Amino acid sequence: MGNTRNLSKTPVTSAKTATQVAPKQNVMQGNPTSKRVLDEQSLIDNASDFVKPAPPPSNSEGEFKHTGPVWWIGLNNDQTHALETVLATTGNALSTLAGTMWPVVAAALNGSIGYIELVNKLGGNNGVDINGVAGFEGLIVTPRVGKFYDELIQAARLVISGRTIVDFVIIASGSVPALGATLGIPVVASVLTALESGTPLGWALAGALGLAVDLLGSAPDPNEHGHIWANRDTAGPWESFIMAQVGDGSKVSLLSWQGLFSAQMGGGNDVYANRPQVGDWETWTIIDNNDGTVSFKSFNGNYLSAEQGGGVALYANRTAIGDWEKFYLINLPDGKVALKTHDKSKFVSVQQ
Helix, strand or coil: CCCCHHHHHCCCCCCCCCCCCCCCCCCCCCCCCCCCCCCHHHHHHCHHHCCCCCCCCCCCCCEEEEECCEEEEEECHHHHHCHHHHHCCCCCHHHHHHHHHHHHHHHHHHCCHHHHHHHHHHCCCCCEEEEEECCCECCEEEECCCCHHHHHHHHCCCCCCCCEHHHHHHHHHHHCHHHHHHHCCHHHHHHHHHHHCCCCHHHHHHHHCCCCCCCCCCCCCHHHCCCEEEEECCCCHHHCEEEEECCCCCEEEEECCCCEEEEHHHCCEEEEEEECCCCHHHCEEEEECCCCCEEEECCCCCEEEEHHHCCCEEEEEECCCCHHHCEEEEECCCCCEEEEECCCCCEEEECC
16 A cells, blocks of 8 residues: 555644634535445355354453454453453463464454453443454454444455554455444545545545545645534534554544544644544553543643533643543443543534
8 A cells, every 4th residue: 555654744833822712614414324235245144254243252362263363352341350360371271272273363452451441441441342454553442332343354355555454454444344334434445545646635525525625726735624513412423432452551542433533733733633544643542530531631731621621622731630531431322432522521522
């Protein structure tokens, strides 16, 4: 694939400071309805793969399943808490189930124990589903919803090059339209496909959103799209995000329908959700505040902040955690997450 990683490093000039913020254009139209395209032949060809794993019995170390490089582990609450011990035990049930894939799986799990336990805690201590792809950094960890494995196996037979599991999801969604439609990210997948053909990011975003594109003029500013607000009372498609770990520890990325949350200049400026590939600007450290909320720290140490506690725009321009920098992580039934502000209980939304 083409090298698009540096696109996230496009400088964006901003005169805003931590206390003076330039208003973003607020678009209040309704959520888009994604057109779900079913690739019937693909479903038929892979019918044997679409068997949702049953929850593991309470007296086991968990259940493992894989299709090609895509793998899944299901753990209940007790198994999640015992994961570190299981990984230290040779000949455990998980290693037997995983077979030759175990070294790769074990390495991914060992570097992610704290994050896995955090997702379990925030999900009500009901256990977790852990989804990984061999050869890609990071994991998608959700409460026990059994969702992402069933979807990712649609791309299990594709030959994909990338760095993180989020890159895998985006690239695969461009190759398998049904996957992009199901995950609600066809816009992001279309943008990355356009970038690989040499289209500038601004034009790629405009075209993917169905807007008029003037190829004779200069490329639009990519940050005309992907504005992030905290002004919704309910969580719909615009307020639903795929959260994935993108390396060891608590480094995560948040993927919206338009693109990844990106802290411009690495933090200290605006934040938009419009990038199609994970780089430093699209990598956040998730922090457990031990009060039911989490915070997100950007690459250079600034925190994601809901101005005025919600109701207006989000920025990445605070150097300490206060109430504006705290969010409730709401787990949605499809394995995605929503973010709700601490002060005003407004959902974070990526709008047109």
